[in-house]
Amino acid sequence: MPLDIEQYLHTERLPHMWCAGCGIGIVTGAFLRAMVDLGLKREETVVVGGVGCSSRAAGYVDVGTMHTIHGRALAFATGIKMARPEFTVIVLTGDGDGAAIGGNHLIHACRRNIDLTCILFNNQVYGMTGGQVSPMTGWGDLATTAPYGQVETPFDLCRLAEAAGATFVARGTAANIRPVEEYIKQGIQHPGFAFIEAVVPCPMEYGKRNAPGGVLAMLDDEKARSISKAEAARLTPEELEDKIVTGVLHHKVGRPEFQRSYASIVARAQAEAAEQAETLQSESGGAVS
């Protein structure tokens, strides 16, 4: 008997392209289960990926899907949502795709509070291109382009998204996937911009240089470093430094959502246009030339 998630999966395209131990599949699984629970209609759901291993998840999902260009998935998704507001549009992106080359689009999508759901797979590295540093690579970590160790500080993407105006922000890990599934569901149902950061292991490109214990140790480490928002509130900034703060970190209702706001502009402008046409008609004595 086929699994429930298979209705949303291009099973004919399996096995997938990801390396053994990669965490992207774990989060993709959570996404598929969230789709099942929400009963999303395949013809009204669009999944947009950027470029990278994470973004490739879009190609396994059997709804309308787009594999776009590096960093710009949110911009494509904005066009889709504005053209077809009835669609549920979900963006899958990586930490390089979404936070480096696409960082500007991310903050502007947050600012607009457009009704999209963005799932960012944070594997702390550029996986697809072979292990270069990403904006989420930790201080001191090794990468092919940081052979002496990374000396830049990563973002706190959830705080960035919140500050930029996202109205639903959550973070989870592949090591504890059930809550991530829940965040994705809530995010999709949330009528505004939902940002979900999923911390995932990349044993091949990040782990082999930085985590000698292999992927199980990486997952254990994710678990050990995860704390809740409430716990985080009791810690000093120094104590928080290597922690992964998980949970729904921000949820705001009432901030205007872009597509709906624009729809009300359209209604107003159309009414005005009709009124002006009428005035013109009566001024010219009803004669239509």
Added chain:
Amino acid sequence: MDNRSTSAVLDSVAAMELWHSHLLREKIDQSSLLVQGNRACALGALDAGVRFFAGYPITPSSEIMEAMAYELPRVGGVFVQMEDEIASICACIGASLSGWLGMTATSGPGFSLMQEAIGYAIMVEAPLVIVDVMREGPSTGRVSAPSQGDVMQARWGTHGDHPAIVLAASNVADMYRLTMAAVRFAQRFRTPVTLLADEVVGHMRESFSPELVGRYRLTSGDFDFTPGYVHPDLAREVHPPHILGSEAHPHVTGCTHDETGFPTNDAKKSERFLHELYDKVTNHRDELCLYDVKNEGKGRVCVVAYGSCARSARAAWRLAELEGLPVEVLHLYTLFPLPIEVIQTVARRVEFMLIPELNLGQYAREVRKLAENWTTVISMGKIDGTLITPREILDQVTRLIGKYESV
């Protein structure tokens, strides 16, 4: 036509904002109005049925997006000012793949930012209209000095082997009708179409009415916005479009793909696919190449020109007639695909082809490749931010045919 009511409406401040609007325009179509090139472009887009525009401000193109920002919601369309040109064109492609047709407008620097996504649009066969109102320079240059410096960018700006449809407007009526032509070509061939205008063409005001645009005029009946519609005559050349959200819930990718929409690494399939993208455009040169010949067959010199230079070339031809100089003018509205036949036919009969351009001979190089077997091709480039005058062209013609007399 009631002139009193029209002028009464035009007098009020609110109506001044509206003068270009659909409903109002219907009332004043009969008389011609002083219309700016950029506004005529927006009008053409609206008349063709464009309902999605995303852009980012840049002189000298911004009036196009300003007009669209005002007009689109009035006709139930969508306008978004995005965070940059990259986002703008990506949003347009998203809309195009959702069954709309996306349009954007920019100038050289913004056009450069769009290039990667243009490659993607070609690959995923997204119909798209991009207007580049060209200004001088690389970089900021002189923002309101006219130029034709983006001709090669329009042809080869994006990566990879790809087809290109590039039109060039020379006056306000062109801005209207060529925008419509761009929409039609984009729709028919499911590929991005670039409309080039020199700054002066975007900013000039001329008397204009859609009724008076003459040749190559299209009307709303020439457009079919049914999502996924393929014109029957192109059914064997244009791939069936993948429209998001349809029953087929397709996959769209910029990777070389086969008919399923999914990537393929098969060498034969990849090559065939790339050829098909190319051929669907180049096999239809006859339809795509719009041009005018003045004084056909009567010149020893043919001035080949486009954009603002074509206006000067036409004026030069009239002056030449007065002075008894045998000049013809080949006015190109389509720069790419190259109008090979048209150029070679003229090349066979004239001694010289003179190409005045506001760049250092970008198009002259193309003409030379096509024509040098039969004629002498002379490039006349100018990059000081001023126009090439009819007199300058005429002087050059006079020199070429050995009749130079100082005037």
